[in-house]
Amino acid sequence: MKMKSLIAAAALAALAGTAQAEVKVGMITTLSGGGAGLGLDVRDGFLLALKQSGRDDIEMIIEDDQQKPDVAVQIADRMIQAEDVDVLTGIIWSNLAMAVVPGAVAQGKFYLSPNAGPSALAGKGCHPNYFNVAWQNDNLHEAAGAYANSAGYTNSFILAPNYPAGQDALTGYKRFYEGELSGELYTKLGQTDYAAEIAQIRASGADSVFFFLPGGMGISFLKQYADSGVDIPLIGPAFSFDQGILQAVGDAALGVVNTSQWAKDLDNPTNAAFVESFAAEYGRLPSLYASQGFDTANLMISALEKADVSDVEGFRAALKAADFASTRGDFAFGPNNHPIQNIYVREVIKEGDIYTNRTIGVAIENHADAYAAECGM
């Protein structure tokens, strides 16, 4: 289970072994269990960026958190105290981020989040050494609410699992959605059978359904929804429609509209090169998680070009400048070190034998999060 892999970026370059590693990066991510697909994509995106940078002075220490907060905390303690890493990154899940990030930044380490963006760390708990390169948790749901308005929906049925990110999701949707709610449901976290919920949706008379059910929960829901014969349009954040999941959902996902800060077909040169090189390197299409890992590594590399990591003030300012070519096109940090970015609307399509997404519009432009004002940084 405990997979410890030391991957010196040096080994990838020709100068293997000769150069002394100058920057140590600790990556704590989920590489086993049901959530491993997300961690793998973040890791692979990150490593791809390192390889393309050609730098031989970055040493990676990658460990599996097994999606358990206590394991993540133990790994973080060891990385900080025994390995003396400079930068931490990699955590997928908000509850793990809440357990690790405040302690790590309090000990003077930098933390670059490639995925989790809990509201507590965007508002009162913000920190100058904590940078979120993905999104604040509410963002994609807010965009879904904005999309529902523009699509003319006035009577949504909304559901999410009963845990903090699920409550954030429904709150985020309602923050932008202006219509009525025909129903609001919290399901059990990890629930795999949605027959009872789908029956209620059928009876509700809604004109749209917003759902946030990440990972296997979303696969189960989509398959059962498609089979139930209910044909109310679905809207969701990209988490239930990323590249790793779509192949398991199949036709049931076709045509579903979802919101994302990234898409495979975003028209910028960085993204085109990223999609092509990722597919060539790993033999699969990248997901939004892979794009986030890739952007996180490129942000870090851009800061290292400007300042040494031991120069805390300089390195921090260089991170904040976000002077890197993002796969999302324009990218900037707001006052609380969370992204200001466009959130796009995508539609699930089939390209040959592969299910993937096509961008059909912009849900919100230059969107910042709702908690920046609470951050006293």
Added chain:
Amino acid sequence: MTFVLLVEQVLNGLQFGVMLFLMAAGLTLIFGVMGLINLAHGSLYMVGAFAAATVAGATGSFLLALAASLGAAALAGALVELTVIRRLYGRDHLDQVLATFALILIFSEGTRWLFGSFPLYLDIPPALSGPVALPFGIDYPRYRLALIGIGLAVAAALFLLISRTRLGIQIRAGEEDREMIAALGVDISKLYTLVFALGAALAGLAGALIGAIQSVQVGMGEPVLILAFVVIVIGGIGSIRGALVGAILVGLTDTLGRALLPVLFGLVMEPAAAMSAGASLASMAIYILMAAVLILRPRGLFGRA
């Protein structure tokens, strides 16, 4: 809550219940006959689902996929019994829990090693997809109706097997007195392997049937395993009839709890508070049911004193 919705939810509960029965039946048989707590039963469920997804992907036939799930899970079960479980019969339950927990980890990482970390695709066969119109204007998924039918048929077959066949007699005798039937000349180790493989096959079948409407992924068996344990505690450990009644009780309680509790709370509370209180209580409902059954009948509904 209309009548139609209520009927639909009862059907949903029944469907959930009979699928739980397939899991719980194997678990309770193995515990009843061999006195073994098998935490790895959920892994056999996963093996069935992965075998079905692989075969369905290669051949496109759902029936072949089901056959593969039965075969693969029974084979995995028999192998595990011969290599690991066999050494555990004489040990106490804590050792069994430890060893079978290790098996969960081995199965999970082994499956990841073979199939990767991303979920597999397994779909409902075209003949069973889509809704079917029932009386009273109920539209109900055809596949779920089929699940109810298959589950009840398997239950009936299992009753016949236990009550009418030579193997059944040996299983029942094994539950009564292990040493005695060994002394009477029954090849007890062969019987154990057979029972274990039978339980595993049922779990594998459940995994394949459920995999088609859920997600075929590593770790899919563990949540079901917990529910299956609740079922056999409620039904009485070792009793197949108890497993059936317990499974349907748990299925109905869980489904109707999720559907009705938020509505009931809504009569006396604010909608938002009712929703979250109802959802929270609904996820506790089956454990409250289990506690209530244990208070009234400490050995479960059909457990023997």
